[in-house]
Amino acid sequence: MNTNPSTLKLARSITKAASKQTYYTIGLLVDHDRVAEAYFAYAYFRWVDDLLDAGANSGQERSDFIDRQKLLLDKCYRGIPASDASIEEQMLVELINNDTSKNSGLQSYLRNMMAVMVFDVERQGKLISQSELNQYTGHLASAVTEAMHYFIGHCCYSPQNEARYLAVTAAHITHMLRDTFDDIQAGYFNIPREVLDANGITPHDVQSDAYREWVHSRVQLARAYFKTGREYLNQVENPRCKLAGFAYTARFECVLDLIERDGYLLRAAYPERKGLGAIVRAAGSILPALFVRHGIQSVFNPAPVRRRASR
Numbered sequence: 001m002n003t004n005p006s007t008l009k010l011a012r013s014i015t016k017a018a019s020k021q022t023y024y025t026i027g028l029l030v031d032h033d034r035v036a037e038a039y040f041a042y043a044y045f046r047w048v049d050d051l052l053d054a055g056a057n058s059g060q061e062r063s064d065f066i067d068r069q070k071l072l073l074d075k076c077y078r079g080i081p082a083s084d085a086s087i088e089e090q091m092l093v094e095l096i097n098n099d100t101s102k103n104s105g106l107q108s109y110l111r112n113m114m115a116v117m118v119f120d121v122e123r124q125g126k127l128i129s130q131s132e133l134n135q136y137t138g139h140l141a142s143a144v145t146e147a148m149h150y151f152i153g154h155c156c157y158s159p160q161n162e163a164r165y166l167a168v169t170a171a172h173i174t175h176m177l178r179d180t181f182d183d184i185q186a187g188y189f190n191i192p193r194e195v196l197d198a199n200g201i202t203p204h205d206v207q208s209d210a211y212r213e214w215v216h217s218r219v220q221l222a223r224a225y226f227k228t229g230r231e232y233l234n235q236v237e238n239p240r241c242k243l244a245g246f247a248y249t250a251r252f253e254c255v256l257d258l259i260e261r262d263g264y265l266l267r268a269a270y271p272e273r274k275g276l277g278a279i280v281r282a283a284g285s286i287l288p289a290l291f292v293r294h295g296i297q298s299v300f301n302p303a304p305v306r307r308r309a310s311r
Contacts, residue, residue, distance in 0.1 A: 010091065029240050073096070109147040119136050166226075177219070195210070
């Protein structure tokens with residue numbers, strides 16, 4: 001990758017400041033010739049995510065900012081010079097300028113991750129439909145999965161089928177259940193409007209029987225998707241990519257265990273595992289961390305998928 005030294009320095013600095021674990025894991029698992037791209041990809045969306053979260057920004061300011069980023073992405077892929085790009089935005093510009101493959105995994109990641117962030121800005125304070133929720137999760141699953149295969153073992157075989165995205169889809173379902181209380185406080189409601197209307201409840205009625213029944217159905221769906229996702233990962237050729245995938249899914253399956261143990265009554269917070277085992281799992285979470293926002297916090301950071309895609 002041809003990079004501007006100052007832009008690469010910024011990308012490394014943002015990544016290391018946000019998560020030393022992410023910073024070092026990129027060097028550990030990412031293909032050597034794509035390490036610089038991984039820093040750019042993580043740091044750019046980390047920067048975007050932090051600005052969107054800044055409490056001083058109004059709703060309109062957040063909308064204007066993400067609209068600018070979306071337009072910048074579109075212009076760059078159309079070959080239009082970005083003469084007014086800031087040094088942070090230049091990370092995205094250089095990524096795209098070096099992306100010479102048509103319909104690459106990198107482009108899929110960038111476009112789908114941008115769609116996730118746009119949706120998060122638009123949905124704050126609003127109820128969402130099941131269709132919107134499915135589309136949201138679909139964008140995140142595509143972003144994370146394609147990034148993982150792009151950055152880790154990109155020359156190796158991986159199946160191209162619908163099962164490709166199910167492990168991350170399950171992770172995002174789990175992530176939104178896990179972060180329910182934090183999301184509600186921030187104005188993000190992860191339960192579909194149809195479920196609320198059918199049962200006469202609100203997003204705040206987390207302890208109601210109807211809400212718990214919905215949680216039960218989501219846990220069952222996530223379990224089924226994880227099962228198929230593991231079968232898919234067993235067919236992935238590159239051992240580093242396979243490790244990343246299995247470690248990433250294992251972290252979220254532990255959350256499902258706790259939810260089931262609690263009778264599908266969600267907790268306000270779920271503990272992160274610590275120790276050597278957690279470090280190994282975190283190392284495997286590599287690319288998912290590239291997906292900051294609501295659903296996948298730090299490609300290499302086992303912290304929440306964000307909300308804060310997972311997000």
